[in-house]
Amino acid sequence: MKVAVFSTKSYDRTFLEAANTQSKHELVFLEPRLSCETSVLATGSQAVCAFVNDELNAQTLSKLESLGVKLIALRSAGFNNVDLVKAEELGLTVVRVPAYSPYAVAEHTIGLILALNRRIPRAYNRVREGNFSLEGLLGFDLHGKTVGIVGTGRIGTITAQILLGFGCKVLAYDNSPPDNKILEYVSFSELLAAADIISLHCPLTADTHHLINAKTIAQMKTGAMLINTSRGALIDTKAVIIGLKSGKIGYLGLDVYEKEGDLFFEDFSSAVIQDDLFERLLTFPNVLITGHQSFFTAEALKSIAETTLSNISDFEQGLPCSNQIKIQD
Numbered sequence: 001m002k003v004a005v006f007s008t009k010s011y012d013r014t015f016l017e018a019a020n021t022q023s024k025h026e027l028v029f030l031e032p033r034l035s036c037e038t039s040v041l042a043t044g045s046q047a048v049c050a051f052v053n054d055e056l057n058a059q060t061l062s063k064l065e066s067l068g069v070k071l072i073a074l075r076s077a078g079f080n081n082v083d084l085v086k087a088e089e090l091g092l093t094v095v096r097v098p099a100y101s102p103y104a105v106a107e108h109t110i111g112l113i114l115a116l117n118r119r120i121p122r123a124y125n126r127v128r129e130g131n132f133s134l135e136g137l138l139g140f141d142l143h144g145k146t147v148g149i150v151g152t153g154r155i156g157t158i159t160a161q162i163l164l165g166f167g168c169k170v171l172a173y174d175n176s177p178p179d180n181k182i183l184e185y186v187s188f189s190e191l192l193a194a195a196d197i198i199s200l201h202c203p204l205t206a207d208t209h210h211l212i213n214a215k216t217i218a219q220m221k222t223g224a225m226l227i228n229t230s231r232g233a234l235i236d237t238k239a240v241i242i243g244l245k246s247g248k249i250g251y252l253g254l255d256v257y258e259k260e261g262d263l264f265f266e267d268f269s270s271a272v273i274q275d276d277l278f279e280r281l282l283t284f285p286n287v288l289i290t291g292h293q294s295f296f297t298a299e300a301l302k303s304i305a306e307t308t309l310s311n312i313s314d315f316e317q318g319l320p321c322s323n324q325i326k327i328q329d
Contacts, residue, residue, distance in 0.1 A: 001316045002026040003073070004042040005049040006034035009265065011301060012075075016049075019305035023313050033261075039063040047071035047312055052078060052292070053261040058086040065090040071315050074325075075308045078231060080204040084327050094325045095311040101300035102154040108294035109159050109199055109229045112253035116225060116288050117142070143167035148195030150188070150211070151202030151230065152180060159199060171195060175207070192219040197227065204231035214239040223250030229294045232258035237277050244284050252287045255294040264292045 005016065008029040016027060028045060032038045034054035040063075042048050048069055050056060056072060061083060064072075072087065074096040087094050115121060118139040126133070145168050149160045152174045160170045160183055172183040173191045192198065198220065202208050212226065213236040220226075226249055228235055237258055243249035257263070259275055273279055281287050295304075307323065314321040 001047055001071075001312055002028065002045045003047045003049050003312060004028050004030055004045040004069075006030050006032065006038070006041075006054050007051040007265070012051075012305075015301040015305040016309070019302070019309050023309045025309065025312055025316075034060065036060045036063055039067065042069055043067050045069060047073055047315070049073045049075055049308060049312075050081075052076045052081065053264065054081060055261075056082040056087075058083045061086050061090055061092060065092060071095070071312065073308055073312050073315075075304050078203060079325050080231065080233075082325070084325060088327060093315055093321075095315065095321055095323045096325055097304050097307045097311075098323055099154060100295065100303040100307065101297055102158050104297040104300045105155045105201075105229050105294040106158040106162060108255060108290070109155075109201075109227055110162050112227050112229070112255065112288060112290070113142070113197060113199075113225065116251040116253050116286070121288060122285070145169070145196040146171060146194050147197040147199065148173065148191035149183070150174075150191065150198065150200050152178060152183060153201065155229075156199075156201030157183070159201060168197075174202075188216075189219055192216055193221065195224060196221060197225040199227040200230045200234050202230060202234065204233050209233055210236040210239075212236060212240065214242065217243040217248055220248060222248055224248075225251035225253070227253040229255040232256040232260050237281070241277070241280055244287065250286060252281070252284070254281075254287075254289045256292055257289070260292060 003025050005027055008031055013029050020027060030041050034048065034050050036059045039060050042064055046069065048064060050072060072092055072094045077096060077098055079096055082094055119137045123137055143166060147163050147168045147170050149156045149170060149172045152172050163170055170183060171186050171191050171194060173186060173188045177185045211234045217239055240249060240252060244252060257278060311321055311323050
């Protein structure tokens with residue numbers, strides 16, 4: 001099957017080509033993000049392979065369907081960038097990679113917590129300048145602290161397990177809590193009030209959009225640490241900036257950002273970034289941002305590539321695909 005692979009980086013090509021040795025699909029690697037304007041690049045392809053910041057709205061899907069595309073193969077777990085109602089209306093099949101390496105994201109979450117707590121970026125820069133002063137580098141013991149995990153799928157559960165190993169008390173909130181005997185489930189309000197550290201691991205839906213907002217920030221402990229390695233729009237950035245300025249939020253660690261589509265995965269080191277909110281976040285000494293790299297391990301990329309191509313092969317052969325997304329998902 002001919003597949004137009006959008007938002008391609010060198011690492012995407014490396015892992016997809018390695019996984020394609022058995023499937024032997026015709027992969028057309030394209031650097032641009034998928035949008036209505038760039039969808040013409042899929043001409044002649046029966047499938048498109050898209051990533052997290054590709055735009056699969058009604059207009060783009062309609063254009064793809066008119067070009068003969070039948071399959072949307074996401075190389076990601078999240079699918080909030082896809083208009084599923086329109087896809088179903090057009091008869092387009094949408095598949096995803098529901099799990100690749102939950103350990104990758106969970107471990108990155110822990111890395112953000114440790115780096116923020118022990119001021120590792122600041123300490124690194126000081127030592128490089130010959131400054132060995134410890135002033136301003138005071139951290140706290142994770143042991144004994146209360147951590148709130150919001151969303152207890154595989155990533156949230158693994159994050160909780162790691163934190164239990166540190167000796168933390170872990171509280172969990174999930175609107176559909178699984179049968180999980182290792183975690184103590186509480187209401188969202190109780191979690192906000194009790195947690196020294198709050199880590200977000202839930203999908204982006206209409207219900208979770210701006211889950212962290214002015215009202216919920218007011219319920220947090222003063223000086224709490226907030227971590228988001230899930231989806232950017234779980235957080236109302238304007239409200240978080242106000243929380244940082246007031247001291248209500250003591251630390252902020254982000255691997256995602258609600259307007260990251262125009263920034264992440266690209267090199268803007270020689271340009272002026274036009275996003276004023278993002279630039280404002282960078283001015284705070286207690287904020288640490290990484291560019292959506294929590295998934296970025298060799299194991300995860302191998303799994304993503306293999307599952308993506310397996311999904312495409314299942315569709316081509318008319319086989320049922322357990323990774324197909326339907327509206328009720």
